Amino acid sequence: MAETKNPQFEQAVRDSFAAQRLMATLGARLARVAAGEVEIRVPFRPGLTQQHGFLHAGVLSSALDSACGYAAFTLMPEGAGVLTVEFKINLLAPARGEELIARARVVRAGRTITVCQGEAVMLSGGSETETSVATMLATVMTVREHPDVVG
Amino acid sequence: MAETKNPQFEQAVRDSFAAQRLMATLGARLARVAAGEVEIRVPFRPGLTQQHGFLHAGVLSSALDSACGYAAFTLMPEGAGVLTVEFKINLLAPARGEELIARARVVRAGRTITVCQGEAVMLSGGSETETSVATMLATVMTVREHPDVVG
Amino acid sequence: MAETKNPQFEQAVRDSFAAQRLMATLGARLARVAAGEVEIRVPFRPGLTQQHGFLHAGVLSSALDSACGYAAFTLMPEGAGVLTVEFKINLLAPARGEELIARARVVRAGRTITVCQGEAVMLSGGSETETSVATMLATVMTVREHPDVVG
Amino acid sequence: MAETKNPQFEQAVRDSFAAQRLMATLGARLARVAAGEVEIRVPFRPGLTQQHGFLHAGVLSSALDSACGYAAFTLMPEGAGVLTVEFKINLLAPARGEELIARARVVRAGRTITVCQGEAVMLSGGSETETSVATMLATVMTVREHPDVVG
Numbered sequence: 001m002a003e004t005k006n007p008q009f010e011q012a013v014r015d016s017f018a019a020q021r022l023m024a025t026l027g028a029r030l031a032r033v034a035a036g037e038v039e040i041r042v043p044f045r046p047g048l049t050q051q052h053g054f055l056h057a058g059v060l061s062s063a064l065d066s067a068c069g070y071a072a073f074t075l076m077p078e079g080a081g082v083l084t085v086e087f088k089i090n091l092l093a094p095a096r097g098e099e100l101i102a103r104a105r106v107v108r109a110g111r112t113i114t115v116c117q118g119e120a121v122m123l124s125g126g127s128e129t130e131t132s133v134a135t136m137l138a139t140v141m142t143v144r145e146h147p148d149v150v151g
Numbered sequence: 152m153a154e155t156k157n158p159q160f161e162q163a164v165r166d167s168f169a170a171q172r173l174m175a176t177l178g179a180r181l182a183r184v185a186a187g188e189v190e191i192r193v194p195f196r197p198g199l200t201q202q203h204g205f206l207h208a209g210v211l212s213s214a215l216d217s218a219c220g221y222a223a224f225t226l227m228p229e230g231a232g233v234l235t236v237e238f239k240i241n242l243l244a245p246a247r248g249e250e251l252i253a254r255a256r257v258v259r260a261g262r263t264i265t266v267c268q269g270e271a272v273m274l275s276g277g278s279e280t281e282t283s284v285a286t287m288l289a290t291v292m293t294v295r296e297h298p299d300v301v302g
Numbered sequence: 303m304a305e306t307k308n309p310q311f312e313q314a315v316r317d318s319f320a321a322q323r324l325m326a327t328l329g330a331r332l333a334r335v336a337a338g339e340v341e342i343r344v345p346f347r348p349g350l351t352q353q354h355g356f357l358h359a360g361v362l363s364s365a366l367d368s369a370c371g372y373a374a375f376t377l378m379p380e381g382a383g384v385l386t387v388e389f390k391i392n393l394l395a396p397a398r399g400e401e402l403i404a405r406a407r408v409v410r411a412g413r414t415i416t417v418c419q420g421e422a423v424m425l426s427g428g429s430e431t432e433t434s435v436a437t438m439l440a441t442v443m444t445v446r447e448h449p450d451v452v453g
Numbered sequence: 454m455a456e457t458k459n460p461q462f463e464q465a466v467r468d469s470f471a472a473q474r475l476m477a478t479l480g481a482r483l484a485r486v487a488a489g490e491v492e493i494r495v496p497f498r499p500g501l502t503q504q505h506g507f508l509h510a511g512v513l514s515s516a517l518d519s520a521c522g523y524a525a526f527t528l529m530p531e532g533a534g535v536l537t538v539e540f541k542i543n544l545l546a547p548a549r550g551e552e553l554i555a556r557a558r559v560v561r562a563g564r565t566i567t568v569c570q571g572e573a574v575m576l577s578g579g580s581e582t583e584t585s586v587a588t589m590l591a592t593v594m595t596v597r598e599h600p601d602v603v604g
Contacts (some may be wrong), residue, residue, distance in 0.1 A: 022207040025176065025198040047176040056173035057216050057235050062209025084208050085415055088390055088439055088541040088590060089237035090568045092561045107588060108545045112414060113387055113443065115543045115588065135560060135568065137541060137590045139388055139416065139441060155344040203391045236566055237592055239541055240438060241417045243410045258437060264538055264594065265566060266392045266437065286409060286417065288390060288439045290539055290592060292566065324509040327478065327500040349478040357516050358475040359537050386510050410579025424565035 002106055003038030004077055009036065009074040016073065016082075030062055030070075031033060036106040038070040043099050044122075055095035057134075059121045060102070064089065064136040067104035068116035072140035075109045080142050085113070087138035095133045097124030104136075114140045153187030153226055153257055160186065160225040165234075167224065171217060179214055181221075187257040189221040194250050195273075199218035206246035208285075210272045214253035215240065215287040219267035221254040223291035226265065231293050236264070246284045248275030255287075265291045304338030304377055304408055311337065311376040317373065318384075322368060330365055332372075338408040340372040345401050346424075357397035359436075362404070362422045366391065366438040369406035370418035374442035377411045382444050385416070389440035397435045399426030406438075416442045455489030455528055455559055462488065462527040469526070469535075473519060483523075487561040491523040496552050497575075499602045508548035510587075513555070517542065517589040520557035520570035528562045531553055533595050538566070539544035540591035548586045550577030557589075568594045 006012060010033045017023060017030045017076040023040075026048060032039035040063045042055075044049070050056040065084055066087040118136035123129070157163060161184045168174060168181045174191075177199060183190035193199070195208075201207040203246045216235055224233040249276035255269040274280070308314060312335045319332045321324060325342075328350060334341035342365045344350070344357075352358040367386055375384040406420040420438035425431070459465060465485045465575045470476060476493075479501060485492035493516045495501070495508075502511040526535040542574055557571040571589035574581070 007241075016202045019192040019209060021198050021200045022209055026209075047172050051170040051173045055236075056171060056213060058173055058177075058213025059208060061212040061216070065208050084242055084276070086239065086241040086388070086417075086439075088237065090560075090590060090592060091235055092236040092568060106544075108585070115388075115545060119589070131157045132561070135570070135590065137388075137543060137588065138301060139543060237539070237568075239535075241409075241439060241441060243417060258392075259434070266539075268392060269450070283410070286419070286439065288392060288437065288539075290392060321501050321504040322509060323502045324511055328511075329559045349474050351474045351485045353472040358515060359540075360475055360479075360511060360515025363514040363518070364509060367510050367514070386544055388541065388543040389510075390539065390541040408538055416544060 004035040004075050006078045013070045013073055014075060022062060024057060036071055038104050040065045040067045040102045041099055047080050055100055057091055060095060061089055063100060063102035064118040064120055067102045068118050068138035069122060069140055071104040071106050071116050072114035075106055076142050080144055083141040083143050084139050085139040087136055089134055089136045091134050093131055093133050095122050097122035099123045103145045112142055116140060155186040155226050157229045163212050164221045164224055171193050172215060177210060177213060186225050187222055189255050191218045191219045191253045192250055193247060206251055208242055211246060211285045212240055215269040215271055218255035219269045219287060219289035220291055221285050222257050222267050226257055226260045227293050231271060231295055232274045234292045236275035236290040236292050238285045238287055240285055244282055244284050248273035256284045263293055267291055306337040306377050308380045315375055319418055323391045324364060328361060328364060337376050338373055340369045341407050342369045342404045343401055357402055359393055362397060363391055364434045365402060365404035366420040366422055369404045370420050370440035373406040373408050373418050374416035377408055378444050382446055385443040385445050387441040387443050389438055391436055391438045393436050395433055395435050397424050399424035401425045414444055418442060454573045457488040457528050464472055466523045466526055473517060479512060479515060492522045493520045502540055503591050509573045510544055511528045513548060514542055515585060516553060516555035517573055517591050519572040519592035520555045521571050521589060522593055524559050525567035526567050529595050533597055536594045536596050538592040538594050540589055542587055542589045542603040544587050546584055546586050548573035548575050549578055561567045565595055569593055
């Protein structure tokens, strides 16, 4: 477990996630919050698909981006804001199945810049099979003042 | 205007976009289709926001990913399938305003791999101001057989 | 031309470039320095190639990374340090010809984070033909204290 | 260990690496070749540095790009060519020390597209300490015909 500076990190993540209204629109829920690690789950729904009926890459990106941002946030000081600077995602397989799991962990936490790695898997066959569908590398920023302003 | 091999490219893009049910869930519409260029627009809605009330990076990614994929698709032969291999996005400013415009254009179209560039801007002040909010670099693949299988 | 805070930006870039000993090893030279824009050139040499005799992607990355970093540096305050946070590069065509030109420009300059775009072209046919061989999107950081420490 | 289709993969990698003349210019050597995994080492030399005396990000990129490409190559059929489509690298810490180790492994091998993950560490203190300095996510392509032509 990584070292955190905020004893209230889980509540801080849960409060912020609840304020991300896109997460509710996608039907996403916060499944796990630990120091340096966050898991978000999105049950499959036809309203989230691309043209072949699989989950759209944008859904994977949304869940992985939030998971990466919150994994970084767990290690930030109380009162800091979190901001995604950029991310890259590789799609590995069609996102078909019953539920998407987006898992993120901190690779390196710096004073200003935190690098996170994310993996997305799909559960299928009554949750017995886990297929890797995407991998993300994200850069997240700690914002000490004006947490609502980029850069 | 880039050179296309499919005289029906606009209809092909419109049909595929209509089948991407995530686009309807986000309220996205296909605003422009030209050879090598596509524009998607998403009106601001509270259901698409992150914790500070701006559009979530996942919404920008969804619109830019579809725009990049379809920009590449306009230059592909009839009957080919389109697949996002990967993309990278940099967030440039908070996505606040009335409408998101995601514009993509083909940088290089190869037999198998097409590279696209995307820019996202927000319209605000009654559409008088355009603010750049994100830039994307995406790799898209032409799939000649089994268009529903990755790689 | 972008707005700079450092009237001595050209000298600052030239001094730092001269201290990047990899640039000399690759035979790279600083061809142009303007506010928000830098160009680096690398003449083709067999010692810089990959297995098919073209310039190695690592040479393109080295030249574009330095060009992006210095394009950002031109807009930073005097005394600040510059640090590459990350970059992504797409290779577009084999890098064959007489000289590589790596051009970078600032897309957005923030207080801490600057985003740059780079393009690499190869000159061939006695410098009459310019072929696009790579495109880069880079995130650069302004370091105000301890310029030799990451993050 | 991943499954390979080429029983001669190690020799194929060694032959190709020997033909990458940039590797000799950087003083890089192929330290390990296994199915789906490659390690390249570069001893520290002043001629490879950036302005603060650490290894230049371009050196890390060169070694990781070759390591990722060859990790993918080990799983390709005999006679196929390997091509880097794109990569992203995050710099994690100053690359100071005695030797750079660039390790790559295949994340997913497809018929056309292979995704690889790379990690760079620096050995210091008489090789007793290993510090993570960069992480890469790369997209590599299997080229069945015209292995010297991009895309």
